[in-house]
Amino acid sequence: xxxxxxxxxxxxxxxxxxxxxxxxxxxxxxxxxxxxxxxxxxxxxxxxxxxxxxxxxxxxxxxxxxxxxxxxxxxxxxxxxxxxxxxxxxxxxxxxxxxxxxxxxxxxxxxxxxxxxxxxxxxxxxxxxxxxxxxxxxxxxxxxxxxxxxxxxxxxxxxxxxxxxxxxxxxxxxxxxxxxxxxxxxxxxxxxxxxxxxxxxxxxxxxxxxxxxxxxxxxxxxxxxxxxxxxxxxxxxxxxxxxxxxxxxxxxxxxxxxxxxxxxxxxxxxxxxxxxxxxxxxxxxxxxxxxxxxxxxxxxxxxxxxxxxxxxxxxxxxxxxxxxxxxxxxxxxxxxx
Amino acid sequence: xxxxxxxxxxxxxxxxxxxxxxxxxxxxxxxxxxxxxxxxxxxxxxxxxxxxxxxxxxxxxxxxxxxxxxxxxxxxxxxxxxxxxxxxxxxxxxxxxxxxxxxxxxxxxxxxxxxxxxxxxxxxxxxxxxxxxxxxxxxxxxxxxxxxxxxxxxxxxxxxxxxxxxxxxxxxxxxxxxxxxxxxxxxxxxxxxxxxxxxxxxxxxxxxxxxxxxxxxxxxxxxxxxxxxxxxxxxxxxxxxxxxxxxxxxxxxxxxxxxxxxxxxxxxxxxxxxxxxxxxxxxxxxxx
Amino acid sequence: xxxxxxxxxxxxxxxxxxxxxxxxxxxxxxxxxxxxxxxxxxxxxxxxxxxxxxxxxxxxxxxxxxxxxxxxxxxxxxxxxxxxxxxxxxxxxxxxxxxxxxxxxxxxxxxxxxxxxxxxxxxxxxxxxxxxxxxxxxxxxxxxxxxxxxxxxxxxxxxxxxxxxxxxxxxxxxxxxxxxxxxxxxxxxxxxxxxxxxxxxxxxxxxxxxxxxxxxxxxxxxxxxxxxxxxxxxxxxxxxxxxxxxxxxxxxxxxxxxxxxxxxxxxxxxxxxxxx
Numbered sequence: 001x002x003x004x005x006x007x008x009x010x011x012x013x014x015x016x017x018x019x020x021x022x023x024x025x026x027x028x029x030x031x032x033x034x035x036x037x038x039x040x041x042x043x044x045x046x047x048x049x050x051x052x053x054x055x056x057x058x059x060x061x062x063x064x065x066x067x068x069x070x071x072x073x074x075x076x077x078x079x080x081x082x083x084x085x086x087x088x089x090x091x092x093x094x095x096x097x098x099x100x101x102x103x104x105x106x107x108x109x110x111x112x113x114x115x116x117x118x119x120x121x122x123x124x125x126x127x128x129x130x131x132x133x134x135x136x137x138x139x140x141x142x143x144x145x146x147x148x149x150x151x152x153x154x155x156x157x158x159x160x161x162x163x164x165x166x167x168x169x170x171x172x173x174x175x176x177x178x179x180x181x182x183x184x185x186x187x188x189x190x191x192x193x194x195x196x197x198x199x200x201x202x203x204x205x206x207x208x209x210x211x212x213x214x215x216x217x218x219x220x221x222x223x224x225x226x227x228x229x230x231x232x233x234x235x236x237x238x239x240x241x242x243x244x245x246x247x248x249x250x251x252x253x254x255x256x257x258x259x260x261x262x263x264x265x266x267x268x269x270x271x272x273x274x275x276x277x278x279x280x281x282x283x284x285x286x287x288x289x290x291x292x293x294x295x296x297x298x299x300x301x302x303x304x305x306x307x308x309x310x311x312x313x314x315x316x317x318x319x320x321x322x323x324x325x326x327x328x329x330x331x332x333x334x335x336x337x
Numbered sequence: 338x339x340x341x342x343x344x345x346x347x348x349x350x351x352x353x354x355x356x357x358x359x360x361x362x363x364x365x366x367x368x369x370x371x372x373x374x375x376x377x378x379x380x381x382x383x384x385x386x387x388x389x390x391x392x393x394x395x396x397x398x399x400x401x402x403x404x405x406x407x408x409x410x411x412x413x414x415x416x417x418x419x420x421x422x423x424x425x426x427x428x429x430x431x432x433x434x435x436x437x438x439x440x441x442x443x444x445x446x447x448x449x450x451x452x453x454x455x456x457x458x459x460x461x462x463x464x465x466x467x468x469x470x471x472x473x474x475x476x477x478x479x480x481x482x483x484x485x486x487x488x489x490x491x492x493x494x495x496x497x498x499x500x501x502x503x504x505x506x507x508x509x510x511x512x513x514x515x516x517x518x519x520x521x522x523x524x525x526x527x528x529x530x531x532x533x534x535x536x537x538x539x540x541x542x543x544x545x546x547x548x549x550x551x552x553x554x555x556x557x558x559x560x561x562x563x564x565x566x567x568x569x570x571x572x573x574x575x576x577x578x579x580x581x582x583x584x585x586x587x588x589x590x591x592x593x594x595x596x597x598x599x600x601x602x603x604x605x606x607x608x609x610x611x612x613x614x615x616x617x618x619x620x621x622x623x624x625x
Numbered sequence: 626x627x628x629x630x631x632x633x634x635x636x637x638x639x640x641x642x643x644x645x646x647x648x649x650x651x652x653x654x655x656x657x658x659x660x661x662x663x664x665x666x667x668x669x670x671x672x673x674x675x676x677x678x679x680x681x682x683x684x685x686x687x688x689x690x691x692x693x694x695x696x697x698x699x700x701x702x703x704x705x706x707x708x709x710x711x712x713x714x715x716x717x718x719x720x721x722x723x724x725x726x727x728x729x730x731x732x733x734x735x736x737x738x739x740x741x742x743x744x745x746x747x748x749x750x751x752x753x754x755x756x757x758x759x760x761x762x763x764x765x766x767x768x769x770x771x772x773x774x775x776x777x778x779x780x781x782x783x784x785x786x787x788x789x790x791x792x793x794x795x796x797x798x799x800x801x802x803x804x805x806x807x808x809x810x811x812x813x814x815x816x817x818x819x820x821x822x823x824x825x826x827x828x829x830x831x832x833x834x835x836x837x838x839x840x841x842x843x844x845x846x847x848x849x850x851x852x853x854x855x856x857x858x859x860x861x862x863x864x865x866x867x868x869x870x871x872x873x874x875x876x877x878x879x880x881x882x883x884x885x886x887x888x889x890x891x892x893x894x895x896x897x898x899x900x901x
Contacts, residue, residue, distance in 0.1 A: 033856040063792045064822040067350050070398040077354045077439050113349045113592040137656045219621045230662040234799035236854045239792050246596030249589045250821050255399040263822050271812055273587050273597055276425040299602035320800050320852035322654040322661035426814045
């Protein structure tokens, strides 16, 4: 016997949560572009998306976020903080790849120094993930050791019923359990079967790739220039990556008062690492693409024992010149043979 | 890559406020600020954590933050001194700040020079131009406990006589008698009354020929000088493990999050800025 | 011989006889309908070139890669008429010399690809002139008409909503062959002319500044909208600026390489009493 949440009960489900003061978020489509935002009810959700074009990370790490405000007097400087509220949130309808990405970035944002902006939002949020029963040409979670029903980073996993009328409900964490308690009366017991999960082909041998990347000999391989020759350095892959976390800190205002913000930034940009002297350690686009790949599949795992790629495929799907992690790792995987 | 020290702070992006107690012009475009914490609690946190080699993010709200080393030693922790060249947006604002003005500080961050490991050894300090500040922090940390070390040699060079920083301290070191000070300027950079050496640091170093036995070298300077000086040190018989240097990369957060400063897998902000030449050699050269 | 074969052998010939050092064209992409820019330097590799109705990216921007043309050697590049116009503007703005460029021109009509006669940028003036007349006769886009019919308030609301999605990745700039500035105004921080944050003000500032910088220079190739990861219809904005220069100055950007930049040239008898 398993618990089932029927689609017909979603309206009640959302209104129950909202009555309890919980903010509800989910995948929404707008002008051909989709992402996560707060919704009043389930009708706003687009439940047919294989994957939103923008990632879940926006809910934890907004593209621009005020961190501090300052006012400067003659004898004093006053700083106040814009820390995110602790109001509980439920994110309904995340995908396993996005949820996994959040768990990966937890490591980074807690690396000795804890980023309160990230963690306040993380700890107030319950991620209810829907396992994928369809995939597209760019999905590659299985190549990264994840899958269409991976639990990593999720608090609740929902498996679509074969009938299409709802989901099998699996609580994965205490937080998830708590969120389900408030809709306990809506969870029906049943024996209905889940739809088969999407069949996502394995595209490359990850271990062969990480071995190649770990070899210092290959750092200056001609491979990097060849694979990134057409890269225009637009940063789309990084901004649409669930785990890319690089940011800039910028002040807005004058020397009397203003706001200090944390803004997304990208290792694809030339200015990212440029010293004031003009020296730039990563001065070519190929060095920057190498950095992105090395960071995900070598540096990050050296630090946190996990690669920082979930196989969502957005980097390839959205690249204006058809590059991406997929092509690079497929090519490395071939080099190895 | 010695131990990283983490100050207790709730919001890692919230800076402390410091008052400019004094300013000093060092060289054309180069300035030193002496800073004092406004909040005794911040001073206390700093004193508990700060060790020579660590860096800070010095800021002016409205302009931003800029990263440079703490140039004052761990033996003098009731203030912070920093020395910088006016070049970008933040340093331009800092350069126009006056005595009594308030600025912000985040840190101290990063690792440190393992000074206890230098006890009983001879020390060779080599610095070029504006890179004397990080070296100076180590120099004073050692001079303030002079009896713990053997022979101390300082080789310092700049492009021109005017570009030498800490001129007053150079005189002080020259006069103390327990330090061998070798000063040099690049050919053409000497003034008519210049009584010291003329020549590039590596050449002058090779001529001075300090003995590598039981000796630790601390080397800071622009990348090109580091490259040639390392070769000279090697020629003199120094082992890379006994040569310390600092890396300076662009940083925004200072705490391992923003993704800018890594050289290969090494985050300069967290695992540096102090490295042995051996550690630097292990990094991918193309990323430096 | 199919057009693809025809162009492959042309490329092979050019590389083989050494008249160009590189051919910039299209190759197969991740999926059946995706094409990706490729760079061919050996005559043996020309069979990697693909030419079909999916080849729509304007490749002209690649010619400005640092140092690429510095050796004075020639490069052949696959270009649609918009691409040739881009080439003309880049030449007019002293970014390259068209003498170094061999154009492999083609056009797409519906799903059909047609060869264009000519090899030098100047050889395509007839089709460009034809395009100009078409452009004057009919608006570039259905939505452009709707936008014109809106009240200023409605139009502002439309763009505000579109720009609200902007994530400031600057993919539009990276993809645009006209965005060749070594240091973009937005990357300047002394002073900080344009706000770098992607909030309402920052997004509006960025997108409008870019639109103004493209006025009279945009060839409407669509690279910007295609690259935009959040689907902002930037072509409508830039197209609107083209309408303006067409009406006011009869200026069709990139008509030929002698064409003066419409907003960066000034005549003594200009009726305006000031220049911006």
